[in-house]
Amino acid sequence: MDQATHNKIVSFIWGIADDVLRDLFRRGKYPDVILPMFVIRRMDAVLEPTKQAVLDTRKMLDDARIIGQRAALCDAAGQAFYNTSRFTLRDLQSRGSQQQLLADFSDYLNGFSPNVQDILENFKFRNQLATLSKADALGTLINKFLDPEIDLSPAAIDNHAMGTVFEELVRKFNEENNEEAGEHWTPRDAVRLMANLVFLPIEDQLKSGTYLLYDCACGTGGMLTVAEETLTTIAAKHHQQVTALLCGQEINPETYAVCKADMLLKGEGESAEHIVGGAEWSTLAHDAFAAQEFDFMLANPPYGKSWKKDLEAMGGKDGMRDPRFKVMHQDEELSLVTRSSDGQMLFLANMASKMNHRSKLGSRIAEVHNGSSLFTGDAGQGESNIRRWLIENDWLEAIVALPLNLFYNTGIATYIWVLSNRKPAHRKGQVQLIDASGWFKPLRKNLGKKNCELSPEDIERISRSFLDFKETPESKIFTNAAFGYWKVVVERPLRLHSQLSTQAIEKLRFASGDEDLRSALHDEFGDALFTSFAGIAAAVERRLADWSGDDVESDDDEGVGARKGLPESRKKKLLDARTWERDGRLVEVATALRAVLGDQLHDDHNVFRDLVDGALKQAGRKLPAAEVKLILKAVSWRVDTAPRVIARTHKPGRIAADPLRGLFAASVDGKPAIVEYEPDADLRDTEQVPLLEAGGIEAFIRREVLPYTPDAWIKEGATKIGYEVSFTRHFYKPQPLRTLEEISADILAIEREADGLLDGLLKPGAT
Structure with missing residues (x-):
């Protein structure tokens, strides 16, 4: 469909919406009426020639009391769907009252086959009929769609053209209503490029037969349609006869309905049965094709869209066991679970999990992503793990950078990821990056955000660059390992001074956390919190209820600070008598230690720690190691010049010194030893070491870290x-x-301009 025809159809349908629906629906609701009517009219046009044959077949089957009629009725209709109502849309043009028209139109809708009923239910079209009838607008709407000046049949508008019109209408409706369309529709030029990248590399390997095509976010199905057209065309060129079974999943009910409708209209009844969708069919949480493998896959999943609801339905990050997103890789379980704020890379992992590993051709994938998929996620996180899984399995063939503003509803940078589990020999172990951001043709008129397109020449140029697999200014080739790195944690020793001061000991009263709350409670209830909590527990609970109410102000007289809705977990901990008893015990022990050891400053924490241990033993006090650690932490602070704090010692000979592993040769109590130091969390750092680093991690650390921090080690x-x-x-x-001459010329020009301005200001009478 050319641009003029596209614009004519969009204007025609927009005119219907504006003429008939104005004042009945807000503009954002126009699609709820226009889109299903568009689909119904297309189906009606297809079924009209065989209408009588269907009615005759229905009567014959009813007279014979045959129950299973679906196959026979489809055969009579010559389609994968039918309508057994006695009406066509043309029959409804001249009906009587609006009440009669509503009844007859409802009868017409009810006559459609079950697969069309599914489409109508997802459109929720019947919900709009009462409003249309009451406003005397239903007949007008039907008449408008039967206008002989416009042909809405599939013969005039194919599947992808229908999707393009659909997207343009949604965009216009939502822009008029000051809303976002919410979908990044894939323009036909981008889809053609994706299809080329999928099929051209294996065109001479295609054999006659049936291939499975899959789109995990299929929208209105245009990507599947173009992929099928490309596959059959390429196969025919090589004298092979192929068929394609199209499979797709789509969560948006309206776009799913359009997709399924157009599959039926194309006569692809079997493919229509493999289009699954609706609000409850999220690809991430509800895989409609579990354990199914596909030959070719293309998709444009949503970018930057939260999948938190899906994550919760799947058991959360810790409870997830979906084999698509928890994979075994090199004897290690990798979690591919990404941030809940953006699940786009999970769609890529989903498709990779459905690769065919048994056939000679294997599987090929092309999927569109925005730039964040290239780099978001730290080492060990979901996004990075997905990249690692794909690249280390040697499935990633190429990434193609597309021009900006290529899509209708976004101007951001986009990229096509091309995957294959049957890489040809010359591509093995390598990834190609193609910068096609400068290869485009400007549009004469913007379509939403889209201000350019990939011309056939641009598509050919990108495809040729991909197939040639050569180094050029726009094509770079890298080994797989070039994109990988080790994230190394670098530790440095803890250095502390210590002092059993009264102020430091007092802080132990609130060592269990929520110091501001515990301090306020202590001001009110005193030491009874530590010694007899059971007797005041009810009063404390009432006080916490007051603080957790919405009426608490930031300047309340308790000085607690603004809180709206104190979480139950925090309240539970504050009402746990064991936390108060433990904190009271810490203060008591620390006070006793101060009485024995005094409050002098200790500039070597190792010595101070030994003194504390000795005092506790002498007093017969046995504290858990965690409580001793809390006391030591409360009365110590970091000092860069202090001796390093020793965590543990080893006898020489049993273990060798290895400073890079945190094993240092030292003298302890005048004897040689191998020591490990306590790491200082505040000085902890990380380094990214390229996988291609000559000599590996140790060589990098010796060159880049140890010259500046010689006491550092790798965790x-x-x-x-x-x-x-x-x-x-x-x-x-x-x-x-810029050259010096150019810079000098600019400076002189500015000076001349400034002189002129000053002259004007200094003239007599100047204002």
Whole structure:
């Protein structure tokens, strides 16, 4: 469909909406009427020639009392759907009263086959009929859609053109209503490029047969349709006859309804049965094709869309066991669960989990993402793990950067990820990056945010760059490991001074947390909190209820600070007598230690710790190690010049010194020893070491870290592998510096301009 025809249809349907629905519905609700009527008219046009045959078949089957009539009626209609009502839309043009018209139109809708009823239910079209009838607008609406000047049949508007019109209407309706369309519809030019990237590399390997195509966020099905057209065309060129079974899943009820309707209209009844959707069919939480494998997959999943609801339905991050997102990789379980604020990469993981590993061709995938999929997520996090899983399995063939403003509803940078589990030999172990951001043709008139398109020449140029697999200014080739890195945790020793001061000991009263709340409670209830909590528990609970109410102000006389709705977990801890008893015991022990050891400053925490241990033993006090640690922490502070705090010692010979692993040769009590130091959390740092680093992690740390912090070491067991892709770094083109002559000329010009301004201001009479 050319642009003129597209604009004519959009204007025609927009005119219907404006003429008939104004004052009945707000503009944002126009699609609830217009889109289902659009689909109904297309179906009506297809069924009209065989209407009588269907009615005759229905009568014959009823007379014979045959129950299972669906196959026979579809055969009579010559379609994968039918309508057994005695009416067509044309029959309803000249009906009598609005009440009669409503009854007859309802009868007409009820006559559609079950697969069309599913479409109508997802459109929720029947909910609008009473409003239309009451306003005497139903007949006008039907007449408008039967206008002979416009042909809405599938013969005139194919599936993808229908989707394009649909997207344009939704965009216009929502822009008029000052709303976001909420979907990033994939324009046909981008879909054609994706189809080329999927099919061209294996065109000479295609054999006659049936192939399974899948789109996990199929929208109105246009991507599947273009993929099918491309597949059959390429196969025919090589004298192969192929068929495609189209499978898709879509959560938006309206777009799902459009997709399923157009599958039926194309005569693809079997594919229509494999289009699953509706509000309860989220691809992430409810996989409609579990354990199914596909030959070719294309998708444009939602970007930046929260999937928190799906995550909760799947058991949360800790409880998730979906095999699509918890995978075994190199004897390690990788979690592919991403941030709940953006689930786009999970759609890619979902498709990768459905690759066909048994056939000769395997599977090929093309999926559109925004730039965040290239780099978000730290090493060990979901996004990075997905990149690692794909790249280390050698499935990622290429990433193509698309032009800005290529899509209708977003101007952000977008990228096509191309995957295959049957890489040809010359691509194995490598990834191609193609910067096609400058290859486009401007549009004469913007379509939403879309101000450019990929011309056939642009699509051919990108496809050729991909197939050639050569280094050019716009095509870079890297080994898989070039995108990977080790994230190494670097520790430095803790250095402390210690002093059993009264002020430090007092802080132990509230060591269990929520110091402001506990302090306020202590001001009110005193030491009874520590010694006889059971007797005041009810009063404390009432006081907490007061504080957790919405009427608490930030300047309340308790000085607690503003709180709206104190969480139950915090209230429960504050009402736990054991926490108060423990904090009271800490104060008592620390006070006793102060009486024995005094309050002098200790500049070596190792010595101070030994003194505390000795005093506790002498007093016969046995405290859990965690409580001793709390006391030591409360009365100590960091000092950069203090001796390093020793965590544990080893006898030489049993273990060798290895400073990079935190094992240092030292003298303890005048004897040689191998010591491990307590790490200082405040000085903890991380380093990203490229997987391609010559000499590995140790060589990097010796070169980049130890010259500046010689007492640093690598934290054992904390190193993680991450992957990220930086198009900016690989395709950065520095702007040439201006010459001194150009800079001097600009300065002189500014000076001359400034002199002129001053002259004007200094003239007599100047204002």
